[in-house]
Amino acid sequence: xxxxxxxxxxxxxxxxxxxxxxxxxxxxxxxxxxxxxxxxxxxxxxxxxxxxxxxxxxxxxxxxxxxxxxxxxxxxxxxxxxxxxxxxxxxxxxxxxxxxxxxxxxxxxxxxxxxxxxxxxxxxxxxxxxxxxxxxxxxxxxxxxxxxxxxxxxxxxxxxxxxxxxxxxxxxxxxxxxxxxxxxxxxxxxxxxxxxxxxxxxxxxxxxxxxxxxxxxxxxxxxxxxxxxxxxxxxxxxxxxxxxxxxxxxxxxxxxxxxxxxxxxxxxxxxxxxxxxxxxxxxxxxxxxxxxxxxxxxxxxxxxxxxxxxxxxxxxxxxxxxxxxxxxxxxxxxxxxxxxxxxxxxxxxxxxxxxxxxxxxxxxxxxxxxxxxxxxxxxxxxxxxxxxxxxxxxxxxxxx
Numbered sequence: 001x002x003x004x005x006x007x008x009x010x011x012x013x014x015x016x017x018x019x020x021x022x023x024x025x026x027x028x029x030x031x032x033x034x035x036x037x038x039x040x041x042x043x044x045x046x047x048x049x050x051x052x053x054x055x056x057x058x059x060x061x062x063x064x065x066x067x068x069x070x071x072x073x074x075x076x077x078x079x080x081x082x083x084x085x086x087x088x089x090x091x092x093x094x095x096x097x098x099x100x101x102x103x104x105x106x107x108x109x110x111x112x113x114x115x116x117x118x119x120x121x122x123x124x125x126x127x128x129x130x131x132x133x134x135x136x137x138x139x140x141x142x143x144x145x146x147x148x149x150x151x152x153x154x155x156x157x158x159x160x161x162x163x164x165x166x167x168x169x170x171x172x173x174x175x176x177x178x179x180x181x182x183x184x185x186x187x188x189x190x191x192x193x194x195x196x197x198x199x200x201x202x203x204x205x206x207x208x209x210x211x212x213x214x215x216x217x218x219x220x221x222x223x224x225x226x227x228x229x230x231x232x233x234x235x236x237x238x239x240x241x242x243x244x245x246x247x248x249x250x251x252x253x254x255x256x257x258x259x260x261x262x263x264x265x266x267x268x269x270x271x272x273x274x275x276x277x278x279x280x281x282x283x284x285x286x287x288x289x290x291x292x293x294x295x296x297x298x299x300x301x302x303x304x305x306x307x308x309x310x311x312x313x314x315x316x317x318x319x320x321x322x323x324x325x326x327x328x329x330x331x332x333x334x335x336x337x338x339x340x341x342x343x344x345x346x347x348x349x350x351x352x353x354x355x356x357x358x359x360x361x362x363x364x365x366x367x368x369x370x371x372x373x374x375x376x377x378x379x380x381x382x383x384x385x386x387x388x389x390x391x392x393x394x395x396x397x398x399x400x
Contacts, residue, residue, distance in 0.1 A: 029163065032085035039123040050116045058115040059382040061107045061396035066373050068133035069140050070096040070108060071174045074167060075128040079121065088117045099178040107396050122378050130376035131368055132171040138366040139175030139188065141345050145352040147185035152206055154192045154340065155364030168367055169196030214242040220249035221256055228257065236260055237267035237338055246270060246279045247326045254332045267336035270323055274314035278322060286311035286318035293321045294354040309350040315341045317356045324357045338362060344369065
């Protein structure tokens, strides 16, 4: 293999035995004995034809139709595994380092090897590349736009199974590292579950409580007290929107735990849904908040989505300024403000434009929302070393 970049090193505190177990659990699927069940049928028919008429050495060029952040490691790991199981060697030439920006139509990599052993793998290795590259691009963009904000990958519940969840966590980590290199961004500091925490150098997933615990406890303050009792010594981040009393409940928790608040070890998480305004706000009050903190925000041209992000229901810029204002007025300036609910590329850009005072964002919205854009394509560009490609794809040929 050539040009392969390794991912981030695992957290050293987990130990060698744990890492071996984790690596085995993370082995890319499917195995060689399952490929025929999952690949496109015409590739299997082509494989039978090659077996009858003779093998050739081929080179595939892989590309995407939109700009991406190159995120190849899961795909490469799977191809390496399959080559080993089949007793062959694939020469994989990466044209970019992991984490690099790649323009639309640029060949991402070339794969050379036995046509017989490669033809039935195309469906599956493309699945492991395209969505990762787009998700990494989205994560990168969000982190660069908000370099002083920490991100938490909370995408798992929105993924179509555990394989996608791993792909998306890997993508977030690649995009995040690229943003750190580009803009010294804080980037993604962790994920919400243990299985993918290692991509962010963590031993465990991050997070404190869901809305379900608030409902179980009967009050936001009671849930906070339960958490502190069960997990003494840990930092506390409390969801404050369950009862529609974001300001009241935030201040109640801060007053109950003044030491944590003063030490910066207490956070409040704003996750208000789009069906109502945060406590104390309405359209007029939202405009007034922005007038105090970002007076030019609504005086430029805005479409409906941008206006909603600024002054609408849910977690708007006005809501974030409003909660920060109330915490500061009460003397809780060190309390962290964590936000979530629909923080995608566009929403993050709007928040960055007005300087919304966020310490951290929990997001699964870096996942690609236009799925056809994640389609990666592979075309053969050489048979037995002779350059050959279908008409219109000459741009994929290797440049001498």
